[in-house]
Amino acid sequence: MLAEIPTMAIDLVQIEDNSTVLADEFIAHRLGMLPLNAEGVENLFYSRDCDCDEYCDRCSVILSLHAKCTGDENMHVSARDLVPSGERISQTLGNPIISDPDGLGPLILKLRPGQEIKLKCIAKKGIAKEHAKWAPSAAIGFEYDPHNKLHHLDLWYEQDAKKEWPPSEYADWEEPPQEGEPFDYDAVPNRFYFNVETAGALPPDAIITEGIKVLQIKLAQMVKDLSEGDGDGNGAYDGPRSPEFGGGGADGWGGGQDPGFTTPYGNGGNQSAWGGAGAGGGTTPYGTTPYGGAGGSSW
Amino acid sequence: MAPARTDTKWDHSYNVTRRQKLFQNPPTDRTAYPALQLAVDPHIEAFNALFPRDGKPGLIDHALEEIGTKTYFDGDERAPVAGRNKLTIRYKSVTLQKSQVPPNNKFAKNREIFPAECRERHVSYRGKLSAVMEYQINNDDPKEFVRELGQLPIMVKSNRCHLENNSPALLVSRKEESEELGGYFIVNGIEKIIRLLLMNRRNFPLAIIRPSFTGRGPAYTPYGIIVRSVRPDETSQTNVLHYLNDGNVTFRFSWRKNEYLVPVMMILKALVETNDREIFEALVGPPGSKAVDNTYLTDRVELLLRTYKTYGLYTRSQTRSFLGQKFRVVLGVPETMSDYEVGTEFLRKIVLVHLGCVNVTEEQDADKSKLLIFMCRKLYSLVAGDCAVDNPDAVQNQEVLLGGFLYGQILKERLDELLSVGLRMALRDYFRRNLSVTFTSATFAKDFPIAIFRRTNENIANMLEYFLSTGNLVSQTGLDLQQVSGFTVVAEKLNFLRFISHFRMIHRGSFFAQLKTTTVRKLLPESWGFLCPVHTPDGSPCGLLNHMAHKCKIMTKGVDASAVPEVTYALGVADASTAPSGDDVVVMLDGKLIGWCAPEQCRSVAENLRYLKVEGGHGVPVQLEIGYVPASRGGSYPGLYMFSQASRMVRPVKYLPLGKEDFVGPLEQPYMSIACVESDIIPGDSTHIEFDPTNMLSILANMTPFSDFNQSPRNMYQCQMGKQTMGTPATALRHRTDNKMYRIQTGQTPIVRAPLHNTYGFDNFPNGMNAIVAVISYTGYDMDDAMIINKSAHERGFGHGTIYKTKKVSLKDDSNRSRSAKSIEKMFGFAPNSTIKASVQEQLDADGLPFVGRLVREGDVLCAWHTVGADYHGQLINRDGITHFEKYKEAEDAFVEEVRVIGSDTGTEPLQTISIKLRIPRSPVIGDKFSSRHGQKGVCSQKWPAVDMPFTESGMQPDVIINPHAFPSRMTIGMFVESLAGKAGALHGVAQDCTPFKFSEENTAADYFGHQLLKAGYNYHGNEPMYSGITGEEFAVDIYIGAVYYQRLRHMVNDKYQARTTGPVVPTTGQPIKGRKKGGGIRVGEMERDALLAHGTAFLLQDRLLNCSDYSKSWICRTCGSFLAVQPTVSPFIGKKKAVSTVRCRNCAKRLDEIEDLDLMKLEGEIWEDGQGAQLVGGENTTQVVVPGVLKFLDAELMAMGVKLKYKVDTKDTIHRGPLKPTAVRPSKISAAFSAA
Structure with a gap:
């Protein structure tokens, strides 16, 4: 819900004219942070999966902004002034979210008299793993076992735990532990409380369902991989990975990697790498010490 | 009714709308942050004292008086004076004008030059300095003429600056900050300040024991009395009395960097007409008094008188003539002066000049003599062990040399030199070339001021500009200072905190930096309230570079103390004309002996005076320092020492009997009883109470939240790091062209702040961000002071910064100044008819200058120029058809922010200089340095994805994770309290006051903020249960999490990383060169080599030390x-x-x-x-x-x-390895042979 639900966000900004006090990249960053309507985003391609060269109507939504301050008061440019253009999958997808009573949306920048801003934004589909601007939600509250019956946690207190730890807002939903109730060490958490707050792109319930959907796809993929791949354990996954231990000689690392617990001096035991002809482990590489007598024996 | 005046009272809350209004519509009446201006005022007022406008004589006027009249003779220099013509010349006045466009510029409509323009053009902000001189030939009528002495750098916001008393609104319209402070000079576009220096307290004889005194000659002892005597023009002359083994006393002074020793008796006899008996009684006491029985003293005084007999000088005129004869050459006086007059001149110029240095009267000479006798008494007392040594390293015996005063001193010396050395040389040169000319001839009358002065080095102002730009003092006299360099520093606008601390810093002098001993660096209790105990750097300048406590002021003018002697007489002090009886102690005002008083009476005199001074209206100014030193056995030399003059440090405290503000100085403070807080008051003893215990801290130290909870070195570190933070250096960024400027893009106001944060208007210059900080050991990437940053927080802008670099491209060859400005050899733009690559044309505009907003990469061209020469018509044309390019050489990508086209002073030259401001975005990367406000710095080690960050039950994720191990040894409890307060403040939407010393054992900070947290539904101690972001499991312990203000420090890996495989080498050795800029290597030194050896990594060792070297x-x-x-x-x-x-x-x-x-x-x-x-x-x-x-x-x-x-x-x-060949003698036998021997 935090990282992998696809949403829309402005990804590319082509600035044509910028005489504002803010730097280009700073405005671009602000634009990226604007929440865009992501309902129906599943019908949009990821840009990387699309056939087009850079972007097209099937993988992006184009928004343009052109504002010039002609009055003698400072002008506010807000999300409302972003105008979607081009063919779109739906009329709402990619629209800036405007939820304030004045219908202005988030403030992008302010213009002094005479200043002008003209730019074109390309909004793309993406997930928050890549960049936080694609996050559909601000924070997800998560809690279980409000009375700490399972003792997963040691609540630290100085004098009185009751006084120092205020009850959770879900405490009323569960039975408080009875006086002298024996600790049930077999119990497992079975009730989880979520608190979802949306950033605006999707309604909270959609975030939940989308989240479940993403989870399902992930699990399904895993099940598929596990059942399909005999011998080719990592089948579908072709990203970088660490070499497997003891995976036989034919894993591309050439000539059987050692298991990792032998020394390069081979032949184990207490023999040194120096041929080990001497007595015990106390021989020097020179076989004998320079002070007469056989190595080690004269000491 | 007039609109209400801008409110200047501030509390600790956010004041968002009020600040917004101030920012959008800067007030037209006065600044809302007067405290800021007060912090800088000493600098400005000291400069104003040079050329005051209130009609009173300024320091320069005093200086001109002291310079006096110079006399010259024509004709053969070796001939006797009689019969030669005499020319006398003196300065009548010296004036400084405001900055203006030179008259040879015919284009400028607005003739004023504002500081902002100087900054942008990389030139100096200066005004015309001119002198009116008066000369007289023989005894003709005096004639006047005016000489211009060059362009003198002007202090911004001084009384010679256009910005003086400007309202914030006007300042903004003049391209300044709304709270422009001034107090600095602009030299070549760089802001320079003259730093404050600690000097010995003026006009106060200090008892000193210094082993080096014995090196002055045989019989010299380490005992001495030093008095730094200051003239009305703020120049000083140090006089020292040395004690000799046999009881004699010598007077030492230095003149033009040479030292001279004179028997003190000679000075005494030269000053006033006196006899041995008078001197004896003045030194010992009247006959019949107890002191006469003190054979230790009488023996020595007797010897002093006896040994002087060898000179055979008895009367005043004899003595003066003798002195005059000896010092005639040294003083360089005209030949017409008699020996007696030279002797008088000697006394005027050198001996205790604070008591009279111009037209010295008999009375003033008597004052000098009295003080000299007092000094002798103190010296004998010191030698006898009756009084303690005065510590010259304690603030008690120090004062501050203000930049403006130093500037005036240099100016005075230059003026003096022009008239003495410069004019003498010019005249000598003139007469050598025109042998027949005399002062009275018509040719001379034609040539005199103009042609002759032209041959002198009369561009005095230029020398002061040199002084400001280098900080080096070029001086014949040394100005009675202990150093010749390091007087000025650049006022770096790295962030506002750093900028403001430049004006509050006081240096002990670079002479002390080389001392091996650490005594000068010690924090002494005397400095309480004057110098901040926290705000000093660690490392080499530790303890030498101090900062003033934020309420400490420096007097820039003397206060009127003319009525004080009368008041003291009324209180029972005996007039100085009477001889002291018994163990009477001295009463002094500004180094002038005004009377005597019995020790027991002295205390009540001091107390009464203090009451009168605080009450006001009795002619006793409130800033008068009443240093009552009680008589004690072996303590400081007793007396009542009062000071009214400038350069003293004073600080406000509350006087308990009247409940009014009193100002105390460092000399009196150790003998006073000032309670710190209400509970410290001791009835019958305490006379004063601090207004606030935080008054002893500097501005910066006051910004550390809850600093009373921290281990003290951590607060010191924070004072350092606060000054290295990437913050907001200025709001008028558009009009600044600093070489390098750091700026944070997403600055915030701290939730936890002191009321002073608002008083000083720091919200105009945010310095960091509020971050949610979890104290937890997570992932291991937070070990060893590393910190993990939430990747999403980073992507949302946490800590994003920018560097602005300004590059000046000048086509003029600065090294070749001799060529006139008319010789234009190069011009900007593409050479006509030259072919330009398309790739280059894309990068530059048609005028050969870069586009604003363009991205420049390494190797890209910044601008184009070509050579030109004049053709027959004087038109500049290009002949070779070659276009040259200036390239961008740095590796980092930058954007062109501004391009400035800089014209010449006259406005007639073609474009020769441009300045390009580049913007380099610096988003935080791994390896960048951050710190909280508690000396807890750390390096970003990972940008951890938000999904994998731990989270609380409300879904909160930390922006920053730090390791709990950062706390036990450093004991920065203040950071915990800040976290707690920040969390509570964020939850309740209030700003938290973090002034130190507000909580106590009964009323703890933890309880105060704990209750707030509990009310918001959080744990009392700031802990929360958290879940692992990786497994989703609940942590077995609860985690301390809260909001802490984080600063991003300017040290960034992008400026530091260094990598090399091959590259440039030193030609002689073949080893890699050093230096990151040049692609050099990092030295693998001896210790690194040892480490590699110890690890047995011989191959690595060979690789580093041989193969890669x-x-x-x-x-x-x-x-x-x-x-x-x-x-x-x-x-x-x-x-x-x-x-x-x-x-x-x-x-x-x-x-x-x-x-x-x-x-x-x-x-x-x-x-x-x-x-x-x-x-x-x-x-x-x-x-x-x-x-x-x-x-x-x-x-x-x-x-x-x-x-x-x-x-x-x-x-x-090869070395033989293997069994040794048998030798003739067996080893055991050898050892036996040795033991037998």
């Missing part, structure tokens, strides 16, 4: 073992092109022409030839070895010293 293959002779005797053979048949074929050893070879009975058939080996064509044979036993390049260098160096190195490389030379 000065690996070289070298030829060596196996027979003689020399690198240097080998040489390549030269084949006589093949050209030089051929590579080295064979290498032979010249040492082992024999020249054919030196072999007797040469028989070619019998020679062994080939014949080879060297470069000179000599034929040799032999030396074939050479081979190639790998050695470090320096080894050969060492070999060559040693050879130059006649040392030969021989390397054994042959197999037969």
